[in-house]
Amino acid sequence: MSITVNYNNMMQYALGERGISDAELKQQEILAQSAHFQVEAGRGRDMQGWMDLPYEQGEIVKTIKSAASRIRKSCEAFVVLGIGGSALGPQAVFTALKHYYYNELPKKLRKGPRFYVCDNVDPERMNALLDVINVEKTVFCVITKSGATSETMSQFLIVYDLLKSALGDKAHEHIVAVTSEDKGNLIKLARKEGFETFFIPASVGGRFSELSPVGLLPAAVVGIDISKLLKGARDMDRKCRSKYISKNPALALAVLQYISVKQGKNINVMMPYSDSLRYISDWYNQLWAESLGKEKDKLGKTVNCGQTPVKAVGVTDQHSQVQLYNEGPYDKVITFLEVRDFRSDVTIAAGCEDFPDVNFLCGHSLGELMSKELYATRYALTQRGRANCTITLDAVDAYHIGALLYLFQMQTAYEGAMLNINAYDQPGVEGGKNATYALFGRKGYEAKAEEIRSSQPDADKYIIK
């Protein structure tokens, strides 16, 4: 394993009095070990099926690889229709492991189909997608576990209608459904229409599903080695078998955030110094926010907990957010994602001999500039007592990405256990969903519709036109 967690700059050792003391860390050890015990005890059960994914998918991986190989040859574009975990995971892995301008590469270099993730119902964006793909040469991968996600099913209905108009009874060959095996509309539709199907285990929730067919199929279609993704996750899982903070990187990361929240740090910034990892932050943001942002703990006590995750990208956001990080409130932890070896580099050419404030860069490489700026930013933050830690990946490849995703899933699970909350539900989104149903006049939501209708109207005095 070559993922390293360095939390020197979270500790009093580096930060001074604003840091965490050894005693505080020691004090949380029992809670951490009990969280570890709880997570291990739940392995594979209830909603913890995601912990089995690195081990139990031999046959599924084979089927996915063969389907992917067929799809790669048969189509010009591959479109994921999904939202939340069904979109963020595929997007994050694709962006990490494929060319920055993949869709603009000529077919010869791309080798596989162009790749799109459609995770909104913005009509302008849907029309824009239809401008650049030919549905007759596109495979749509519809991902929804429940088969009832309004956004994804709306997208599906639109494209399936277009496919039927264009291709008649061949339309079904252009849809792959990734859904629950035994529940929901999509599986029923898939059976009726004859779509190819892959299944999301009942014990795997959306935001923990990237290593299930949700993520594996899209990754395989763009030519990513999904066996290596799973191997990375497996090796990370082995490291997480330890109950000791000093050995288990996910447990250490969980405890550090847990203590930081107690210090008033309600913001959790993830800042990769690599453009390829920028969507890993977005994926993590859902994982952390939706798992840990909870009103009640398991005892029913009102806790209203949850750090707000924030994405920043180095070095870019040094010119946007770092002023705030250095001088603003002491309300955040910054986690840097560092890459030891970039997959390519570029030398900064000469041409500024007369300008010492630029010339010092010449002859060095961009990779060196990235690394030195990360070092310098981290150094400056630490000098100012700003909590930060660094996760270093030896390389950005399928193995390390699999390991990284699994690391964060474990961190989130431990954090949920330490907070004594259910990290696997999302009761807080029901209110909005029900109100949407009511606004559409869906049967069964008449009372909600009446409640909305009779709610107090906006006061004009608080509106500026």
Place this chain on the structure above:
Amino acid sequence: MSITVNYNNMMQYALGERGISDAELKQQEILAQSAHFQVEAGRGRDMQGWMDLPYEQGEIVKTIKSAASRIRKSCEAFVVLGIGGSALGPQAVFTALKHYYYNELPKKLRKGPRFYVCDNVDPERMNALLDVINVEKTVFCVITKSGATSETMSQFLIVYDLLKSALGDKAHEHIVAVTSEDKGNLIKLARKEGFETFFIPASVGGRFSELSPVGLLPAAVVGIDISKLLKGARDMDRKCRSKYISKNPALALAVLQYISVKQGKNINVMMPYSDSLRYISDWYNQLWAESLGKEKDKLGKTVNCGQTPVKAVGVTDQHSQVQLYNEGPYDKVITFLEVRDFRSDVTIAAGCEDFPDVNFLCGHSLGELMSKELYATRYALTQRGRANCTITLDAVDAYHIGALLYLFQMQTAYEGAMLNINAYDQPGVEGGKNATYALFGRKGYEAKAEEIRSSQPDADKYIIK
């Protein structure tokens, strides 16, 4: 003007005891009016040149339009080299007003060159860019006011070297420099090499520069009507001449955040319900974070102020962040950006007659789904006492985008005045810059280098391998 600010859901009227009372709003009125007075008094002076941009650029606009028209015809790709405000503004306006998959459209539909903003020094990304452009058919727009920004100048040196190899003494025709008229390296280089130049006024800082040539030139090159951008800003500026919260939308937005911070809301979420506005949030994040994240106020008192801005996109992030927003701590204000009329729509086709939990959508449109989900999300948040307000744009067009950018610049200026801080400097980034110089062995930074060398090494016990 057809931008409306609705802050009902910030007030006790809608939120109950967690809201702001009329008395609290009243109480801040004098401070708000004094902030308004201070901002007006500084109009056009010191670093407030941005307030003149909507009025005083008649000649510049003409020159930009004619340069842009030439560039549109002469090249296949147009690349902005810049970082921070030099990148976020051009990216935000481009994304708001052009096709979602602009670069993938055939030339015939695109009409102008492909468009890239290169705002990082990631070597993999730079190489990826060079894979998809032909430098001989590309114009590079180098944007840095100081002419000393390490990232931008590194990019410039790399591409200029490639241009010289490919084109010899024609290379200079492929560079446009947007920089200070009388200071820094880039203007000297530009004069020596013969680059076309546009100037950033001395009184306009990076994050307030989108309505200067920094933003206008790239916008014009992709065919955006920059006169309308400026007209929108002008009309918004007129609305902001009022010192009354009830009439001046920027002042109201500033006061509401000011009071919210006092209530402990250190997070400012901007959530557009339109994919086209997603980079407006990124642009705003820099504006808000870098302007207001300050250690000292103008009296030298340590204040460590600054909300952390967060980007979310509706409806997408309902499936990622809204669980946290509904159930987590009461530590945020959510500002929705609503679009009244989408530029196109799509009807959700039939095909789910057997499934009532999907069928209710059929026959409605995606635009309607977006709007109803926004209404429902806002309703659910308000029911739970979560502070939110809504900015509604009649349409996404150059006029409204100009107005919106200017609205946020005014809000930020007022907020800075209310906090009694300098909203136009960024002293907190110097530490990291100097450390970078030292790490590169730049002359004059020997003491810093020595300081870094002699700083305490990381302790192994806080590293997990």
